[in-house]
Amino acid sequence: MKNKNTLKQQWINYSKSQRIGLLLLVILMVLLQSVYFFGDFSSQNKNIAEKDNWLQKQGEIDSLKMTSANQKPVIYPFNPNFITDFKGYKLGMSTAEIDRLLAYRKQNKFVNSAEEFQKVTKVSDSLLKTISPYFKFPDWVNNKNKSTFNSDSKNFSKKEEVKKLVDINLASQEDLMKVYGIGEGLSKRILEQREKLGAFVSMEQMKLIWGLSPEVVEKLNQSFIIKSKPTIKKLRINDLSVKELSQFPYFRYNLAKEIVTYRSMNGDIKIEDLSKIKGFPVENINIIALYLEF
Template structure:
């Protein structure tokens, strides 16, 4: 036992060294425990605070509270916002409301409804301010503030109005009918006009103008402008367009039919009488003598009052001064 204890005996120098080492160990132990407590104290609460701060940072990136976020999208957007100052990445400022639109001179409010931020809209308005125009959809895609993803969303709703080609109304040559729109005094007389004058009216072309003149010859002349409706091809819409620019003034030029001398075949060629009506009129004349006036037509009994009224301006009777 004594022999064993001899191994644990220290001389004065060894004792001093042992105490120095012991003090150093104690000091380092205290320092290590303090550092460890500061870094690792309550690790669960620390992680909770980190997650909470990250969540609030993500939701603060949006200005409207009702939008639903995908966590991955939020972090991607935040990372993009830090690394890419391009305004094309700022697409989540307002609620998106898609509708058909013409990008030319579109209001700021409308652009916001489509999902664009103020920075993106400023780029577009600056483009318009410099005289830029969107002629087709590809012009929208060329705006640097609109990225491919945003353009793909907007592209189906872009509806650009076609611009009218040709010279402006201020410099174009006036149409022939313009003078009739501005000066109603220069009316066209249906009984004296030619095809060129008729073609100056809206809705009247080469064929229809010739058809009108042909009908005038068959009638013997017009005595009312409403007779123009009887011409094949003159629709109610066409008549409404030209009625204020035509007139009938030369009634003396109307060709008259001497009802007491004409035969049934010639009389039946008039548009207002059928061959059957013409034969009845001539037969009645042969049986009862010459007609004295238009009232004698009512004695025939087969002609309607309308037919008699229509044919009357084209008839002349014996002893009639017309």
């Protein structure tokens, strides 16, 4: 009781400002205790965890970048007659070597072997050795370059097998229907495509005919071949209208429109410009270009 009276007396003896200060101090202590007990300090830990996670992912990204930098670009088979400036640069050709090839092609001439490619472009033996395994010429070129059998050859069965191959450009509907998997409908579709194109220039075109499965295409390649360079009426890509271009089997209306648009903005189209046209089927450019007149 005495302590209580003493505290009361001391409180009375304090000035007004001292009493206010003590009251504010007590309130501040209560607030600090409340924050300590009820405050959420998990956000700081969360930020630290997120930072650790980010650093871990950044390490994975850096590792992938190093792996990607060490990987060599994949080279797919291509027809060297249609090498563009960019393609030639990626292959390691000099500007002069690319220009020699383009000048040769402007004369509407084609290289048909690795040796002829080197003769025209004058590339080094080392570069030719690196890129020539990826050269892919049309079937009729490969067949022309194949050595014929000697009359004294002992492999008689192979000679008979070659004789059985039928030129796809001379095949009848009955010939096509002898292939397992090809009925009346598919054989008719193949003949209609041949008629629209004038002739096939490569057996690779069988893959572009709708409805032919990879298995059937393989069987066609076992029974048919392109024996000689066909004579075809070429499409004047720089003269024809959208409607006329769209009638070509490999050009739909939208692509024909893009061709005319590119032509109107850049002038006459050249072979090396085909890959620059929006929507152009670049994977088949070596086949389609054989049907075009520039």
